[in-house]
Amino acid sequence: MNIKKLGRLVTPYVVWLSILVMIPLVMMVILSFFETRGLDFTNATFTLSNWFRDLRDPSVLKALENSFTFAGITVAVVFLIGYPMAFILARSSFANKMVILMLTIIPMWSNSLLRNNALRNLFSEQSFVNDLLSKINLSFVLDIKGTPSAIIAGLVLTFLPFMILPVYTVLEKMDKSLIEASMDLGASPIRTFFKVTFPLSLKGVATGVIMVFLPSFSGFAVPYILGDGKFILVGTIIENSYNYNINFVSTLSILLVIIIFLMIFFVSKVDKEGESFL
Amino acid sequence: MGKKLIELKGITKRYDDEPVVDSIDLYINENEFITLLGPSGCGKTTTLRMIGGFEKPDEGQIILNGVVVNDIPPYERPINTVFQRYALFPHLNVFENIAFGLRNQKIAKEEIVSRVEAALKLVSLPNFAQRKVALLSGGQQQRIAIARAIVNRPKILLLDEPLAALDLKLRQNMQYELKEMQRKLGITFIYVTHDQEEALTMSDTIVVMNKGKIQQIGTPTGIYNEPKNRFVANFIGETNIIQGYYVHQNLVSFMGVEFECVDTHFADGEKVDVVIRPEDLDIIEPEGAKLAGIVSSSVFKGVHFELCVIINEKEFVVHTYENRPVGAKVGLKVDAYEIHLMKVEQSEY
Known part of the structure; x- marks a missing residue:
């Protein structure tokens, strides 16, 4: 392959990346160290208060704590549901694995606002399910709207495919002779799972954890709709402050980027060939 | 030659109603180096996998030391396998790979260490314990795979075309080493290959198979000099x-x-x-x-x-x-x- 040719092919991507990713990021970093009126720099003054005063505001700290908690619980629940699903799917001899995989993905294709508003309805006393059931004198009440459980349920339903897909891919690609080798060497199926299958699937788990944690940590639509707006999260603060304090919003956003990078760095360190987990 | 160790009686295995192994009768003695030889698709690997417990025969019995073992899972059989592409665990280093079987048996730590070291010495790779398997050459991975199997002191060692991926020179050296190892350890080797030269060099007994059936069982010289039919004559050397x-x-x-x-x-x-x-x-x-x-x-x-x-x-x-x-x-x-x-x-x- 001619490197020069390849180099030229890369150019549009580099331009694209700099315009749409790097420049906005740099802008946010700059904004976070100033006090401006919107994007108008005419009376801008340099300040560190965004970083060292506003971030320490109790409401911001509470929001960070909430975001971490919700995202953490979501990751745990998604893992507990998603891993077994991916495992069963990868091991099964269904002819139509793809169909089943599609069934988990298809909900992602519907608009998430619509989906979460439907959930919100389902989680209230006057849900459409209850409505229908009451016609035949049954009742189904799952009145958890506005509670943490509703938010977790919404996040789990939204991000479950992000755990299933990478774990499934890793399990499916795994060399089956490794499983046989383990059994051959006297390990029972359960021991084989914990000694071979699971350690070797950690790459997929790590990908899944990042892909579920990040959007649940920074997102705001799901908690806002299902939590009745009762919980402040990092996402909600950004949303609320966007119109009057773009400097603080930039600071929070940069903080999120830093947290995200730290997580990816940490996971990739820990996951090096999956062996350090043992 | 020792006494009868394992016996296959009327073993048949079908995939989609197509018999891949067709009512095979065979017994293998203690301390024997036996080779299943045949072209690809002749049922030799399937036979090996049934002995290892990875496949269940549809008909017939596999008798190990007088006990029918058809329904005993692989992890409870005193048999170990050297897989074709080695199947070393990529997340474990050389030591942990070899110790894998011993750890499953709840053996004391000191004994594990000494047995792993002895096994590494046997395959001429001492000081390799802490290496990563991904960084080993094909020949070294091969030796580790053999060490990982024999460290458990199995009654029977199954080898599924273990030398197929090695280059000619290495393959020839390994042939002699394997034969020597089998002599020293006194383990029964059941070896699968499609390479007639390999079979002739190493085996005490050769079982020539074709289309799921045994064509001839005999010593290397017997099979070479007195083939029973056209298939055997053509398959073993030019003729x-x-x-x-x-x-x-x-x-x-x-x-x-x-x-x-x-x-x-x-x-x-x-x-x-x-x-x-x-x-x-x-x-x-x-x-x-x-x-x-x-x-x-x-x-x-x-x-x-x-x-x-x-x-x-x-x-x-x-x-x-x-x-x-x-x-x-x-x-x-x-x-x-x-x-x-x-x-x-x-x-x-």
């Missing part, structure tokens, strides 16, 4: 097969000429297949030779020349140390004890 008939005691006729032979067990006038190995044909002067023809090709093979001699439109392959030019007229001579006769089969291959 010339000529149709002929048995004239009477110690006399066989083929190519319109009568030859003395040593095989008996045939009726007078019975049709037979005559097998002559290329190295058993000698080039002589065409005058007065029983077989005379024209050299149609000559290929240098290193140690010998491979000549193709056409006699009455029938090709003979001859291995000789002295080259003859293409187009030359030559005579062929064969000694009585080098003519092997086979019964003609109903179904020709």
